[in-house]
Amino acid sequence: MMPVRAMTSQRWILANGLTVIVTENPVANIIAARLFVRGGSLTETQTTAGLAHLLAATLTQGSAAHLPWVMADQIERAGAGLSVQAAPDYWVLSLKTVASEFETILALAAQVLRSPTFLENQVVRSQQLLIQDIQTRQEQPFMVAMQNLRQALYPNHPYAHATPNNAACLEQITTADLQQAHDTYFRPDQVVISIAGRVNPTTILDWVEQYFGDWSRPSPQPTLPNFALAPASNSPQTTLLSSNQVTLMLGHLAAAVHEPDYVPLKILHTYLSNGFSSRLSTELREKRGLAYEISGFYPTRLDPSHWVVHLATAPHQAKLALSLLEAEIAQLWQQPLSTEVSDRAKRKLLGQYALGKQTNVQLAHLAGWYECLGLGLAYDAAFQAQVMATTPTELYQTAQRWLQCPIRSLVGTESALASLG
Amino acid sequence: MPKVMPSWTTQDCPQGSSQDFNQDSNLVQAVQLDSGLTLIHQQVTATPVTVVDVWVHAGVCAEPHSWPGSAHFLEHMIFKGTPTLAPGMFDWMIEGQGGVTNAVTSHDHAHYFMITAATDLAQTLPYLADLLLNAAIPITEFEAERQVILAEIAQMQANPDWQVYHALLRGIYGAHPYGRPVLGSPEQVQQRSASELRLFHQMYYQPNNMTLVVVGDVSRDRAIDLASKHFQALHRGSCFPSLRPRPIKTPLAESARSHCMLRLPGIEQARLMMAWLGPSLDELEDGYGLDVLATLLTGGRRARLVQELCDQRQWIYSIDSSFTAQHQGGIFTISAWLPAPNMAAVKGVINETIAELQSTLIQEEDLQRCQRLLCHDFIFSTETPSQLAGIYGYYGVCNQLHRALTYATVIQKMTPADVQRLAQQYLTPRRCTLATLEPDEAASGLWV
Numbered sequence: 005m006m007p008v009r010a011m012t013s014q015r016w017i018l019a020n021g022l023t024v025i026v027t028e029n030p031v032a033n034i035i036a037a038r039l040f041v042r043g044g045s046l047t048e049t050q051t052t053a054g055l056a057h058l059l060a061a062t063l064t065q066g067s068a069a070h071l072p073w074v075m076a077d078q079i080e081r082a083g084a085g086l087s088v089q090a091a092p093d094y095w096v097l098s099l100k101t102v103a104s105e106f107e108t109i110l111a112l113a114a115q116v117l118r119s120p121t122f123l124e125n126q127v128v129r130s131q132q133l134l135i136q137d138i139q140t141r142q143e144q145p146f147m148v149a150m151q152n153l154r155q156a157l158y159p160n161h162p163y164a165h166a167t168p169n170n171a172a173c174l175e176q177i178t179t180a181d182l183q184q185a186h187d188t189y190f191r192p193d194q195v196v197i198s199i200a201g202r203v204n205p206t207t208i209l210d211w212v213e214q215y216f217g218d219w220s221r222p223s224p225q226p227t228l229p230n231f232a233l234a235p236a237s238n239s240p241q242t243t244l245l246s247s248n249q250v251t252l253m254l255g256h257l258a259a260a261v262h263e264p265d266y267v268p269l270k271i272l273h274t275y276l277s278n279g280f281s282s283r284l285s286t287e288l289r290e291k292r293g294l295a296y297e298i299s300g301f302y303p304t305r306l307d308p309s310h311w312v313v314h315l316a317t318a319p320h321q322a323k324l325a326l327s328l329l330e331a332e333i334a335q336l337w338q339q340p341l342s343t344e345v346s347d348r349a350k351r352k353l354l355g356q357y358a359l360g361k362q363t364n365v366q367l368a369h370l371a372g373w374y375e376c377l378g379l380g381l382a383y384d385a386a387f388q389a390q391v392m393a394t395t396p397t398e399l400y401q402t403a404q405r406w407l408q409c410p411i412r413s414l415v416g417t418e419s420a421l422a423s424l425g
Numbered sequence: 426m427p428k429v430m431p432s433w434t435t436q437d438c439p440q441g442s443s444q445d446f447n448q449d450s451n452l453v454q455a456v457q458l459d460s461g462l463t464l465i466h467q468q469v470t471a472t473p474v475t476v477v478d479v480w481v482h483a484g485v486c487a488e489p490h491s492w493p494g495s496a497h498f499l500e501h502m503i504f505k506g507t508p509t510l511a512p513g514m515f516d517w518m519i520e521g522q523g524g525v526t527n528a529v530t531s532h533d534h535a536h537y538f539m540i541t542a543a544t545d546l547a548q549t550l551p552y553l554a555d556l557l558l559n560a561a562i563p564i565t566e567f568e569a570e571r572q573v574i575l576a577e578i579a580q581m582q583a584n585p586d587w588q589v590y591h592a593l594l595r596g597i598y599g600a601h602p603y604g605r606p607v608l609g610s611p612e613q614v615q616q617r618s619a620s621e622l623r624l625f626h627q628m629y630y631q632p633n634n635m636t637l638v639v640v641g642d643v644s645r646d647r648a649i650d651l652a653s654k655h656f657q658a659l660h661r662g663s664c665f666p667s668l669r670p671r672p673i674k675t676p677l678a679e680s681a682r683s684h685c686m687l688r689l690p691g692i693e694q695a696r697l698m699m700a701w702l703g704p705s706l707d708e709l710e711d712g713y714g715l716d717v718l719a720t721l722l723t724g725g726r727r728a729r730l731v732q733e734l735c736d737q738r739q740w741i742y743s744i745d746s747s748f749t750a751q752h753q754g755g756i757f758t759i760s761a762w763l764p765a766p767n768m769a770a771v772k773g774v775i776n777e778t779i780a781e782l783q784s785t786l787i788q789e790e791d792l793q794r795c796q797r798l799l800c801h802d803f804i805f806s807t808e809t810p811s812q813l814a815g816i817y818g819y820y821g822v823c824n825q826l827h828r829a830l831t832y833a834t835v836i837q838k839m840t841p842a843d844v845q846r847l848a849q850q851y852l853t854p855r856r857c858t859l860a861t862l863e864p865d866e867a868a869s870g871l872w873v
Contacts, residue, residue, distance in 0.1 A: 005522050005523050005542060005545070006473065006474070006522065006523035006524065006541070006542045007473040007542055007544075031471045031808070032804060032807075032808050033804070034801075034804055034805060034808075072726075073726070073727070073732075073736075076725065076726035076727050077727055079725075080725045080726065080727050080794050080797075080798060081790075081793070081794050081797070082797065083794075083796075083797025083798045083799075083800065083801040084801065100801075100805060101801070102801055102804065129739060132739075133742060136693075136694065136742050139693040139694070140693050140694055140762075142691070142693055143585055143691060143692060143693055144583075144584075145583060245691065246690050246691050247583055248579050248582060248583060249576070249579045249580065249583060279516070279520045279525070280504075280513070280516035280520065280526075280527075281513065281516040281517040281519075281520040281521065286513060289573055290512065290513050290569070291569065292569060292572075293568070293569035293570060293571065293572030293573045293576075294572070294576070295573070295576050296573050296574070296576040296577035296580055297577075297580065316576070316579070316580055316583075317576060318572075318575070318576065318579065348521045351521060351522060351523045352520050352521065352523055354523055355520075355522065355523015355524055355525075356523065356525070358473070358474075358523065359474065359523075359525065359540060362472065362474065362808070362809045363805075363808045363809055364808065365805075
């Protein structure tokens with residue numbers, strides 16, 4: 005079985021509330037850092053859909069101290085990488101560099117997070133590119149199916165637009181809106197800086213203190229908009245698209261990371277849809293040749309997540325594939341797995357978890373992310389212990405709670421979808 | 426006795442950028458075993474993960490001309506077991522221990538990898554060897570797998586970027602095997618038979634046609650032991666000379682300029698791809714040099730085409746450029762995603778930019794930016810055993826292991842004059858092949 009390295013990270017909190025995590029990993033002469041800011045899409049309302057992404061896209065477009073190209077110049081001359089993304093639960097600035105350039109790039113990252121300028125022309129350009137991305141996703145059946153599913157699962161929640169989907173909303177966002185969101189959420193007590201690589205923790209702490217220590221914390225603390233999750237639609241979501249395959253996607257609302265059902269749902273997802281030896285791959289691909297890729301996902305989220313399986317198949321096989329997919333999910337809540345089968349799924353999940361903790365980028369991400377989600381560093385060990393302790397009965401009861409009413413999201417030609425009834 | 430080949434260390438890399446990475450790892454070394462198998466090994470103790478990657482000279486180029494699609498079909502059928510291993514058992518075993526396994530077929534080779542714990546190696550390696558050497562290619566599994574491959578092709582074809590890229594490969598490589606898709610067409614896949622694949626397997630899946638890479642916490646002696654024990658030479662009787670593919674002539678020196686125009690329904694943005702033939706693996710240093718050109722053009726916000734076309738004129742959504750190495754001749758591409766009406770103007774700017782690189786020496790400072798970006802990327806792409814094994818296998822399978830870790834050295838010693846020479850030698854306008862994709866609003870129907 006894959007042995008798991010324990011995370012050996014150190015954690016500090018600065019006087020202004022900023023959290024610093026350092027993970028020493030001397031294997032290579034490089035340093036990766038993730039700077040998390042709590043919020044992300046969770047800060048959006050229906051009228052500001054897309055704001056989190058626009059903010060991420062414009063943060064690196066100039067700061068009080070640097071014009072946009074001067075900033076790009078500094079980063080690239082150091083041979084480093086620096087980018088900002090919006091995620092459903094946070095924003096994250098990612099940087100990687102050789103150890104000798106780290107301080108320079110960290111200073112630049114402080115500029116990016118603390119004093120962006122939101123130049124009018126850069127904001128307009130970023131809006132155009134994000135709107136183009138929305139249109140390009142319409143070319144991809146999987147993205148269309150995913151978008152439809154999100155709309156159905158989250159009728160009144162920003163996860164519906166965690167990938168921007170509303171060009172009209174994006175166009176309405178102004179530089180003043182961006183400035184206001186930045187003033188509200190970008191503050192030291194909402195920031196976690198996680199650094200991994202060949203580092204001396206004391207030096208790192210000094211640098212973070214130097215570049216972030218005088219960032220003042222206004223009061224009061226920001227509160228995220230409150231969402232009462234409306235009941236999900238249960239009618240099939242369909243889009244007609246000229247395509248030589250039918251995309252079948254089945255999704256359920258699923259436990260948020262802090263709920264007790266999170267770990268059992270992870271194991272169930274691994275069992276059913278992860279890897280070539282998964283139940284779906286064996287039954288639908290190996291035995292019947294119904295699809296090339298049969299997969300699923302259950303992302304880790306602060307608010308209720310989604311538990312999804314999907315495949316693309318030839319139109320004449322779509323009806324069979326759909327009924328088999330639904331039957332396989334139903335089996336999970338109709339009868340418990342054997343201990344042997346559930347143990348295999350647990351080993352597979354833990355093995356993949358271990359493989360996801362190899363590079364400095366992965367180590368920096370995991371430690372910072374756990375802190376940002378409010379789980380803390382101890383969650384690394386707790387997660388693994390919880391996986392081991394989960395019983396087949398708990399899996400079965402969890403499936404009964406969450407997996408009984410899948411929502412169908414289907415993409416294909418008119419005739420192909422008509423045949424599915 | 427195994428024949429030990431020269432060995433190299435990561436410390437060949439200069440400039441402080443990479444000289445001391447993987448500090449606790451030993452040398453990477455190639456050993457030829459009695460069976461003819463080449464073993465490439467490096468002990469890395471800082472990780473619990475061990476990677477095994479087996480490279481076979483059995484890609485598309487090895488296919489008999491009349492059997493297109495057989496190399497990739499065989500790669501799928503390998504996992505269908507042997508006389509003593511049931512179909513799917515290998516995946517079941519590796520994943521059940523928390524490991525990962527998969528395979529990839531390209532024009533030059535097929536390779537099969539597994540990632541497991543070092544302690545599991547003695548248990549898992551015999552099964553991987555069994556799959557590769559004794560594949561049963563059972564007829565009972567054949568039809569279902571054919572459907573899987575047809576679905577794989579359909580999935581590829583649904584991707585507009587794949588469509589343009591393959592039009593480009595057809596245009597630039599013509600009748601050479603590099604010009605056809607690895608998976609074959611649906612019609613070709615329909616024609617393949619289990620008996621063909623068995624002959625193809627017997628001919629190529631022998632230890633003397635394989636390179637086994639082992640990277641992880643495994644000693645050299647143990648790696649040699651395991652490899653000698655489980656990859657034994659097979660006596661399968663005669664080869665099948667009639668199946669040997671037509672020798673590849675040297676069609677790659679001159680490609681005629683061509684332009685393939687695709688139109689597809691449901692397309693939201695146009696694509697422009699431009700390509701030039703690059704060096705073969707014998708001229709690897711030129712290939713590395715083309716990475717510098719690619720970075721100069723599109724690597725980062727300060728790159729020339731990004732500044733000109735994305736930031737200043739705002740004529741395109743995005744742009745990318747890269748050199749893809751292949752044994753007999755790589756390909757240098759520039760790809761832009763743009764509104765269809767800007768096509769001609771964008772092409773004009775790209776041509777002017779290249780002409781400038783051919784006529785004017787670049788600034789030392791520009792070159793240094795590219796060198797740093799590439800060398801640092803290289804360090805970030807050699808962190809894990811899987812990344813290392815992939816690099817060793819790729820170079821080792823064509824007897825170029827000594828080149829695997831010289832990347833940074835070669836990049837560092839490039840001069841502005843080298844960059845100009847490469848632009849002049851490879852990016853000549855008359856050798857440029859084009860493929861474009863535009864939305865076809867009038868058309869309806871399927872992408873096929």
